[in-house]
Amino acid sequence: xxIQPHISYQDNTMHVENxxxxxxxxxxxxxxxxxSYAAIEENYLAYKHAxxxxxxxxxxxxxxxxxxxxxxxxxxxxxGADVVSEGEIRRAxxxxxxxxKIVFSGVAKTRDEIAYALDxxxxxxxxxxxxxxxxxxxxxxxxNTIAHISIRVNPNVCANTHEKITTxxxxxxxxxxxxxxxxxxxxxxxxxxxxxxxxxxxxxxxxTELTPFEQAFSKVAAFVTLLRSDGHDISVIDIGGGLGIxxxxxxTPPNKEDYAQLVQALLGHLGCNIIVEPGRSIVGNSxxxxxxxxxxxxxxxxxxxxxxxxxNDLIRPSMYDAYHQIKxxxxxxxxxxxxxxxGPVCETGDTFSKNRELPTAKADDxxxxxxxxxxxxxxxxxxxxxxxxxxxxxxxSQYAVIKSRPSxxxxxxxxxxxxxx
Ligand code: LLP
Numbered sequence: 001x002x003i004q005p006h007i008s009y010q011d012n013t014m015h016v017e018n019x020x021x022x023x024x025x026x027x028x029x030x031x032x033x034x035x036s037y038a039a040i041e042e043n044y045l046a047y048k049h050a051x052x053x054x055x056x057x058x059x060x061x062x063x064x065x066x067x068x069x070x071x072x073x074x075x076x077x078x079x080g081a082d083v084v085s086e087g088e089i090r091r092a093x094x095x096x097x098x099x100x101k102i103v104f105s106g107v108a109k110t111r112d113e114i115a116y117a118l119d120x121x122x123x124x125x126x127x128x129x130x131x132x133x134x135x136x137x138x139x140x141x142x143x144n145t146i147a148h149i150s151i152r153v154n155p156n157v158c159a160n161t162h163e164k165i166t167t168x169x170x171x172x173x174x175x176x177x178x179x180x181x182x183x184x185x186x187x188x189x190x191x192x193x194x195x196x197x198x199x200x201x202x203x204x205x206x207x208t209e210l211t212p213f214e215q216a217f218s219k220v221a222a223f224v225t226l227l228r229s230d231g232h233d234i235s236v237i238d239i240g241g242g243l244g245i246x247x248x249x250x251x252t253p254p255n256k257e258d259y260a261q262l263v264q265a266l267l268g269h270l271g272c273n274i275i276v277e278p279g280r281s282i283v284g285n286s287x288x289x290x291x292x293x294x295x296x297x298x299x300x301x302x303x304x305x306x307x308x309x310x311x312n313d314l315i316r317p318s319m320y321d322a323y324h325q326i327k328x329x330x331x332x333x334x335x336x337x338x339x340x341x342x343g344p345v346c347e348t349g350d351t352f353s354k355n356r357e358l359p360t361a362k363a364d365d366x367x368x369x370x371x372x373x374x375x376x377x378x379x380x381x382x383x384x385x386x387x388x389x390x391x392x393x394x395x396x397s398q399y400a401v402i403k404s405r406p407s408x409x410x411x412x413x414x415x416x417x418x419x420x421x
Contacts, residue, residue, distance in 0.1 A: 003327065004285045004370060006036040014329045014368055018397040021290055021329045025366055028390060028401065030292040031309035033377050035402075037395035039286035040070060040373075044077050047278060050260035056274040057123075059103050061241045062088040064279025064374040065287070069393050069402035071095030074282070080123070082241070082277035086113040093120065103238060103275060105152070105202070107173055114139050118147060124275070125149045126200040126238060128175060133188055140193030150198035150238050151185060153178045153223065157215040159204030159242070162320045168203030168216060175201070178219055185227055196232050198272065199224055202240025205280060208253045210262055213242075217266040224270050237267055238275040245284040247323050247371050256281070280374040287373025289314055289389070290329070293365045294344065302340050305361055310343030311350040312383040314369060314376050318349040326352065328359045329366035336360060341367075345384050377403070382411055 001009040006017050014021045016036050024034065047058050059080035062071065066088060071081070072095045080101030081092035092102055102122040107129070109117075114136055117125065127133050127149050140147040154175030159166045167174040176184050188196050203216045217239065224234050244253035263274060291309035298304075316322035326341055337360045343350040352369060361367065380388050391403035 004039070005042060006039040006286070007288065007370070009331060012331045014327065016288070016394040016399075019394045019399050021288075021368065022366060024392060024399060025290060025292075025329075028392065029405070030290055030366065031307075031313050031389045032290050032405075033287055033372060033389055033391040034290055034399075035065075035070070035283070035287040035373055035391065035393050037073060037393055040073055040283055041077065043282045043286065044074055044079060046256045047260075047276065047282070048078075050256040051263070051274065051276065054260070054264055054268060054274050055272075056276060057101060059101065059275055059277050060282055061277045061279030062092060063378060065283045065376070066091050066378055067391055067402050068095055069391075069400070070283060071097065080275075082275075082279075086116045089113075089117060089120065089122070099123070103277070105200075105277070109136075111135065111139065114147075115143070118143055118145055121145075123148065124197065124236065124238070127151045127188075130176075130184060130187065133184070133191065133194065137191035137193035145193070147194050148197050149188065149194050150200040150236055151176055151181055151188065151196070152200040152202065153181045153220065155201060155203065155216045155219040157203055157212050157219070159207050159212045160209060161204045161206045161242075161244070162322075164320055165205040166203070167205075168201070168212075178223055181223070182226065182230065185230065185232055189232060196234070198234055198236025198238060198275075199227070200238035200240065200275075202238075202277065203242060205242050206244040207242045208244040208251065210254045210258060213239075213259065214262060214266065217263065221266050221270060224267075224272070234270075235272055236275060237270065237272045238277065239263060239267075241277040241279050241281075243278055243281040245281055245371060245374075248325065282374075284374035285371050287371075287376060289369040289372040289376060291367055291369065293361050293363050293367065295363055296339075296361065302355065303337060305339040305341045305358070305367075307341060307343060307352075307367060309352075309369065309389065310345040310384070310386060311347065312345060312381045312386050313343075313389045314352070314372055315379050315381075316375060317352050318347075319379075324352065324372065325370040326356065326358060327368050327370060328361060329368055331359065333359050344386070385411065387411060 084106035152175040
């Protein structure tokens with residue numbers, strides 16, 4: 001029985017590809033993340049296929065899941081990288097993403113980060129503000145080089161997603177208002193250290209319909225025509241990321257083919273190279289968070305399934321009220337109960353779901369939280385001095401630990417007690 005692509009029940013027990021989760025849990029203590037190699041590969045190739053009619057570079061948004069094994073898998077397939085920090089540039093380069101496939105986004109690129117990116121001759125800076133533009137030009141000039149840039153425009157469209165991950169409204173900190181951007185392009189053209197090559201837009205994440213993309217890309221198309229009439233040589237359009245995934249069983253976000261067709265229809269006539277920056281839609285549904293039931297606690301009004309994964313491992317439900325499916329690893333019972341599924345952290349917000357009907361569970365049962373491949377491990381912390389969950393990658397019938405669990409000593413010994421204490 002299929003749960004997500006490459007995640008299924010075989011003989012009533014959950015498998016990622018052909019490895020049983022229960023068998024991994026015999027070797028690796030819960031909680032742990034587990035990803036399917038095939039699912040990531042398939043999602044990347046689906047983008048590649050969908051955009052095959054257009055000259056497109058798929059720059060995986062490293063922030064979604066920055067594990068070196070995942071970056072290496074994608075680099076081997078030919079992916080570029082969308083990065084937002086020096087750390088992510090370093091990760092991408094170390095995984096084998098060539099510098100000429102790296103685009104650097106982010107609102108607060110520091111002097112050191114810009115210098116690092118210039119030294120490595122990356123493909124493009126996505127510029128977010130005039131002072132950033134000025135600084136990039138200054139640093140490039142000092143290094144006797146030219147930075148290739150796109151300016152991120154803010155099209156003021158509503159992405160119909162959670163407000164904390166909406167980025168293309170005028171009240172958001174991102175980009176330069178499209179109405180003002182024409183002047184900024186003129187200014188950029190006057191600077192010695194930068195070469196304008198494109199336009200960049202990213203309106204938000206977990207978009208479950210195409211209409212906001214349509215609104216944004218239509219504005220970008222008109223803007224590119226305007227810029228060309230002003231004499232700018234625009235050869236690149238970076239359309240950002242944001243395509244959503246199905247977190248619940250009945251969600252049907254647009255598929256990659258329809259998304260690519262929309263891009264072709266709205267931007268194809270401009271003859272630009274397209275850059276796309278997908279994160280979640282490549283890794284999101286490839287991963288699960290496996291956890292054990294610690295206690296079943298009967299409250300006065302509710303029953304709590306207390307598990308050994310917490311908000312420090314997966315913050316999405318607490319932070320965005322995000323819905324994630326929760327499934328037992330073994331389906332041994334037809335009986336169901338209603339539970340609040342909660343973690344061990346000392347905050348009421350440490351709740352994965354409320355009043356959810358689930359197969360009746362008992363202590364030590366394994367459960368899986370689905371769709372945790374994106375913005376799961378990367379957003380985790382050691383809050384409550386809980387150790388970061390390890391990460392596992394499955395490929396067919398083999399698996400490997402791709403991030404180990406640190407020891408308590410490693411975590412505690414990061415702190416330094418001054419000798420005057
Ligand atoms: N490009 C830029 C400039 C971005 O800011 C982002 C995501 C992406 C690409 C990739 O977007 P995706 O394809 O993954 O939707 N932590 C939140 C999501 C934050 C997204 C931030 N930017 C969550 O857990 O829902």
